[in-house]
Amino acid sequence: MANDIRQKRKRASDKVSVEIEDAGLSSDLSDIEDEFIPKTPKKKRKKKAGKESQTVSEAVKVDADEEAEGEVKKARRPRRPKPEPVYIIQDVERRDTKFRGRLGYACLNTILRNKKPASDAVFCSRTCRIDSIKKNGMDWVRELGRKNVQDLITMIQWNEDNNIRFLRLSSEMFPFASHPIYGYSLEYCSSLLAEAGALAKKYGHRLTTHPGQFTQLGSPKPGVIESSIRELEYHCQMLDFMGVGKDGVTIVHGGGVYDDKPGTIERIKTTIRDVLPQHVRERLVLENDELCYNADDLLPICEELDVPLVFDYHHDALKPSSIPPAAIIKRTNAIFARRGIRPKQHLSDPRPGAVTLMERRAHADRCERLPDELELEGIGIDIDLMIEAKDKEQAVLQLYRIYGLEEVKYESLRPPNENQTKETKGRKSNKKAKKGEQAMIDGVEGEGEDSVNVDEDNVEDGVGDMVHA
Template sequence: MSEDALPSPKRRRQAKRPDESVVYDIPPVESKTTTWRGRLGFACLNTVLRAMKPEPVFCSRTCRIDTILKNGLDFAKNLGKRNALDLLELVKWNEKNKHICSIRFMRVSSEMFPFASHKVYGYSLDYAAAELKAVGDLANSLGHRLTSHPGQFTQLGSPKEDVVAASVRELKYHVSMFELMGIGRDGVIIIHMGGMYGDKQVTLERFKSNYQRLPQDIKDRLVLENDEMCYNVDDLLPVCEELMIPIVFDYHHDWIYPSSEPPERLLPRINATWQTKGIRPKQHLSSPRPGALTVMQRRAHAARCPELPAALDVEDAGWWRAADGSVQYVDLMVEAKDKEQAVFELHRMYALADVVLENLRPARPDPGFAGEARDGAASPRKRRSRRKGAPAHRRNLSCNVR
């Protein structure tokens, strides 16, 4: 959300639900079973808090460079501090129903501090050290896991030195956030390999060379994720095993661009890339929108997830037995449009946790694909938009699925 003119937050007003008299019709869910008892998490935004009135609670306030030029860099830094204050509120909300429906796993928005990694307008996060420490202290005391996922422009395999340099600055910014929070090694930073740039193997070698030059604090947190267009697990696993880089396994991406083996066969090797570094493995779950036919349509995430992956019930894939005999579970990030509501629905479906009905909301309708070409081609208007406006580093993401 861009905000060109936000007042300084002199005093926060108590947020209230839009209408306390609203009674939501929450339908029952189909009961399903699983032996998995790990943590479910959501990414970046809480839909209940985002809808609060008179002041929403969220962590992605940002602005444009024109606004910085007009109002000064302190405007962007002020937005960052407000985002950090609201991140604390998100952690509190996730925990406030302790032992009932608490959520102890969340992705931190990459837009927490606007332009902090910019070559010209970048800045240190030390000015928000107190706010970040408060978040980390609370998360650590409650056993919450916080991770991050920089945007698709973060590409260490790019042939362009300026793109690689910008990627390193972005990774340093994320490391700085976690260090100021005091978050341990489970606070990982996830990226994709990115574009193939005409030659996948050459790009992989270039990534390996660039990775070796990274500062150790970035290496300690960096994680790769299989994607749905360019690099599946078959492509990434040899590189990650060689460099000791953990892999986030994304079920949705693997469904679109499958690897040579099913998840329950791949995940023991994938989990080993985490365990070698003493980090709890995490996976990503999302579902395609109903009616998706083409590759481009199948990439779009649905509002909810209808089920948990069967691989979670398989030893060494969804859980493992530690040296002391205790059972340990992977963490599962739910990348659904309904955010925490998708988590609550899975809690109810599998009896993973009791829920507070007042926190439940009806599922948002999944938009269909009416009017889109059945071969996945963009409309003429969209094609013109891409020709005119797509920046070079985003055009390079175009890849072919085999």
């Protein structure tokens, strides 16, 4: 490149000399000086001539540089799109199972979400802040919801193409829809929701929801109960417009204990029995958690009120019940059967190397095996298992490969992250809230205009994206 530029400078210099000669002028310029330039002392003339020579030289250099740069630009070609990387997919250890239910994942598909360019990314959790609504208006936030539903249709089709027929919908499908001030009806998007629901029904896919941890049915504050009911009604409205049947359940945890666990349990029962609208109660199921309410606490509520229990294996390992998992499953399956709802469970693993309770709560990228309880007679046939793992659809596809549950497309596989950490990541709320385990136990609540919620995708990690309540 340097040699090219030097050659171009020489050509430009020669060009200047030729142009001067063609004009009938001496390249020496001495005759011109004698006739047109006032006489000056010899030293000054030498100095001036030196400056003129320098100016001509610099001009030649600039012309040569511009010419060279122009030719380089002309030589440049548009960048070709990078080819898809070649993934090395290791084989897996094969195992047998009696399980014949469906495996699903929560909210986000990593392949679709990471498509390049970013404008091609597919995901159903576009959200915003209240300041953005104030600035852009309600039509703008409604459009976010519309785009989320359009991408949901794409996700459902991708799942069908890859034999995954169980999906948890993101609670951020319609940002702030349950807000006391900025909330709105989903009527405007009913036809698009119906299209998404019809596609899921056509393929036999199950769709469920899981509002965040700030949905507290046992709070001592009436305002929090009202906010929680609005949130549940929003999820039910979404499922209703999609035409989802009984299997489209809405899952909530027991919540905080508020320094009075027996009293809180009574408030939970009162809210479910006497306060929840009937259509909300018909979709409600409870789930055992790892800090406050295990199966010992929730099964009596569920059996008394005929509310199914979603059994979470990971939570039970962290906060064990006195009842063996197999017995818990049989008892809650009986409630599901009475209600005509297909049973549902949650499976996740702690991250490698996790020691403390807070570390062990965080989900691993994938699950290595199915629970032994699913091998028991009659248990693993009709249960749908939600895989709560960071690698989402990849965690499902890996279990498909391990147990031979479904055919897997090689091009849909991605290698696991070899450097999993015990740390968790997520956007922080701008609210000053209690953090960590004690916040969950005490019952952290969101109230008022800027109340917050946690995306159900990361609820069990306790570190999810903080959004509206």
